[in-house]
Amino acid sequence: MIIGFGSDLCNIERIQASLDRFGARFEQRVFTPVEQAKAASRPFTRAATYAKRFAAKEAFSKAVGTGFKAGVFMRDIGVVNAPSGAPTLALTGGARARLDAMTPPGHSIIVHLTLTDDFPWAQAFIILEARPLSESPYDEHDRIRAPR
Numbered sequence: 001m002i003i004g005f006g007s008d009l010c011n012i013e014r015i016q017a018s019l020d021r022f023g024a025r026f027e028q029r030v031f032t033p034v035e036q037a038k039a040a041s042r043p044f045t046r047a048a049t050y051a052k053r054f055a056a057k058e059a060f061s062k063a064v065g066t067g068f069k070a071g072v073f074m075r076d077i078g079v080v081n082a083p084s085g086a087p088t089l090a091l092t093g094g095a096r097a098r099l100d101a102m103t104p105p106g107h108s109i110i111v112h113l114t115l116t117d118d119f120p121w122a123q124a125f126i127i128l129e130a131r132p133l134s135e136s137p138y139d140e141h142d143r144i145r146a147p148r
């Protein structure tokens with residue numbers, strides 16, 4: 001059953017401007033070490049890589065219905081890619097707690113995330129699916145499991 005969905009568009013030029021103005025301070029405040037490593041590995045599309053991830057964080061904050069309050073911080077929401085390239089989220093801190101609080105008893109949450117970009121825009125869609133634990137496959141890279 002779907003328990004949340006969210007979307008966001010992010011302007012790549014705005015992210016580039018923040019990188020130019022605030023540099024590492026911006027990267028470290030907003031992005032996880034995994035996201036920073038991914039962006040660093042793509043020097044020619046660094047801002048686009050960050051913009052997709054920025055959009056994913058905003059989309060998640062909408063999917064859980066809080067926006068960036070109630071202890072949900074950008075750095076607690078990190079995009080990770082499976083070996084296939086497919087993205088999902090790794091959650092920590094307040095973001096993780098918010099998702100746990102939304103999880104119906106006996107279920108886990110599967111975070112479905114899709115990203116794309118076409119300059120100057122980056123886009124993310126998120127669907128949060130609650131699936132009975134008995135049906136939930138567990139793969140550290142592909143899925144987020146949040147049992148209660």
Ligand SMILES: CC(C)(COP(=O)(O)OP(=O)(O)OC[C@H]1O[C@@H](n2cnc3c(N)ncnc32)[C@H](O)[C@@H]1OP(=O)(O)O)[C@@H](O)C(=O)NCCC(=O)NCCS
Binds near residue numbers: 087
């Ligand atoms: C998946 C694919 C269609 C994306 O097309 P694209 O036009 O280059 O990419 P877009 O800009 O629209 O989207 C890129 C995003 O798609 C997502 N993506 C990549 N591979 C994916 C996959 N297998 N499944 C779902 N999403 C995928 C990623 O989030 C990526 O952004 P990120 O790398 O910054 O996280 C394309 O990369 C493809 O056909 N790949 C073939 C499979 C492949 O090369 N696999 C290599 C590892 S086995």
